[in-house]
Structures are given as structure tokens and as C-alpha cells.
Amino acid sequence: MTDILIRNDKNSVATLSLNDLPANSLSMPMMGAIQNQLSSIDRDDSIRVVIIKSESDKIFSSGHNLKEVKSYMDTNDTESQIELFSTCSSMMKQIQALSKPVIAQVRGIATAAGAQLVASCDLAYGSLDSKYATPGVNIGLFCHTPQVAVSRTIGRKPMMEMLLSGEPISSERAAHIGLINAAVDSSELESAVEKSCNDICNKSAAVIAMGKRSFYRQSEMPLTDAYDFTSAEMVRNLTLNDGNEGITSFLEKRDPNWSND
Numbered sequence: 001m002t003d004i005l006i007r008n009d010k011n012s013v014a015t016l017s018l019n020d021l022p023a024n025s026l027s028m029p030m031m032g033a034i035q036n037q038l039s040s041i042d043r044d045d046s047i048r049v050v051i052i053k054s055e056s057d058k059i060f061s062s063g064h065n066l067k068e069v070k071s072y073m074d075t076n077d078t079e080s081q082i083e084l085f086s087t088c089s090s091m092m093k094q095i096q097a098l099s100k101p102v103i104a105q106v107r108g109i110a111t112a113a114g115a116q117l118v119a120s121c122d123l124a125y126g127s128l129d130s131k132y133a134t135p136g137v138n139i140g141l142f143c144h145t146p147q148v149a150v151s152r153t154i155g156r157k158p159m160m161e162m163l164l165s166g167e168p169i170s171s172e173r174a175a176h177i178g179l180i181n182a183a184v185d186s187s188e189l190e191s192a193v194e195k196s197c198n199d200i201c202n203k204s205a206a207v208i209a210m211g212k213r214s215f216y217r218q219s220e221m222p223l224t225d226a227y228d229f230t231s232a233e234m235v236r237n238l239t240l241n242d243g244n245e246g247i248t249s250f251l252e253k254r255d256p257n258w259s260n261d
Contacts, residue, residue: 005033012048025065053105063112092120099209116146119153127186133168204242205260
């Protein structure tokens with residue numbers, strides 16, 4: 001039996017490849033596999049960055065498995081419906097709670113919860129032929145949960161346009177509204193993601209972990225609370241060995257020697 005999720009570790013980067021073709025739907029088995037790997041990666045100090053990609057050039061992820069959803073509807077299985085969407089929400093939050101940055105490497109189309117997955121990653125790069133959509137309105141199931149992550153990544157007007165039209169947007173449009181960091185030629189996509197990984201790996205793991213956690217926490221706070229919280233985080237950052245090393249090396253005009261603590 002083919003693994004629906006393939007993990008490959010290389011040069012401190014863990015790559016998770018969605019391999020439940022042709023749709024790469026976020027079924028319960030797929031989401032469970034992703035969550036298990038994220039938990040393992042979070043405990044693995046040798047891993048500094050995570051890439052989520054597809055084994056297919058045609059589709060990143062179609063979102064929820066509609067056959068799975070329909071089976072729950074046909075049997076009036078409300079508990080399974082609740083578990084499905086709760087599991088998806090937990091997985092998305094797990095990505096942002098992970099101590100290592102997560103990068104979406106997108107080829108093909110990312111729709112509904114697939115677009116939600118892209119938006120939930122810390123960084124995202126798409127090939128020029130990639131497309132993104134929240135098309136639930138077309139089948140009578142509004143993209144209620146996908147809109148949470150996507151609307152926190154892009155502005156309200158482009159979000160509502162995607163939600164109400166259900167039409168896919170191009171990679172250039174996705175980059176323009178901030179859903180992805182950049183749209184690049186397919187032949188350059190892996191290089192763009194690799195450069196981002198290298199940039200991150202050259203920084204302090206402790207500082208990156210602290211900074212990622214700080215970013216998401218402050219983003220949900222009122223302005224005054226955010227400044228109070230981040231001011232305390234700045235002070236706490238100075239107590240890290242790498243905080244001291246970074247400032248010392250800068251003043252001494254040399255490269256830092258990170259201890260990652």
C-alpha cells in the first residue's frame with residue numbers, strides 16, 4: 001500500500017509530500033498522518049524547517065474528501081462531522097504552534113481546505129501555474145473554516161471575492177494579495193524554497209522558535225497588550241545565549257556562533 005504522506009529529511013529540512021492522488025484530499029487518515037509527523041518533527045532538534053508539498057504537479061490539495069463528508073451526511077453522523085472539522089482546525093493550529101517554520105511549496109491547484117493549508121503555513125511559494133480557490137459556495141457548502149486562515153493572511157475584500165465567487169485566482173494574484181510569498185517559474189520553485197530554508201537554518205533555532213511563537217501570539221492581541229507582551233519577549237530574548245552571542249558578534253564584526261539555546 002502506498003503511503004499517503006511521504007517524509008524525507010535532508011540538510012535539517014523535513015519534507016512532507018502529500019501522496020493521496022489524484023486529489024490529495026485532507027481526509028481523516030491524511031490529517032492524522034500530518035499531525036503525527038508534525039509532532040515527531042517538533043521533538044526532533046535536528047530538523048530546522050518543514051516543507052509541505054505534493055507529489056503531483058497538477059494538484060496541491062483539493063481540501064476535504066467530499067465522499068467522506070457525504071458518508072457522514074447520509075448516516076446523520078454528526079459526531080464524525082464535528083470530529084472531521086475539529087481535526088482539520090487542530091492540524092492548522094498545530095502548524096502555527098510548531099517551533100519550526102513551515103513552508104508550503106505549491107504546484108497545481110489548492111482549493112478549500114487546501115488553500116487553508118497554504119495560508120496556515122508560515123511561508124508559501126507557488127509555481128506560476130498554481131491556482132488557489134475557496135469554491136465551497138459552488139457546491140452549497142460555504143468555506144467557513146478555510147476562511148479563518150485565509151482571511152488572516154489576506155485582506156477582507158480579496159477574501160470575500162474568493163468566497164463569494166468560488167473562482168480560482170492565479171499565482172500572481174495570490175502573491176499580490178499576500179496568500180503566497182512569491183510566484184516563480186516551476187523550474188525555479190524548489191530553488192526558491194531551498195533558499196528560504198537555508199536562510200532560516202543559518203539563524204539561531206532558539207531565536208526562530210521564540211520569534212515564531214511571539215508573532216502569532218501578538219497578532220491576536222489588542223495593540224497595547226501586544227506591545228506589553230513583545231516588550232517582555234525582547235527582554236526574555238536577551239537572556240538567551242544566542243541573544244548574547246548575536247549582539248556580541250555584531251559588535252565584534254564577526255559571524256555568530258549559534259548554540260541554539
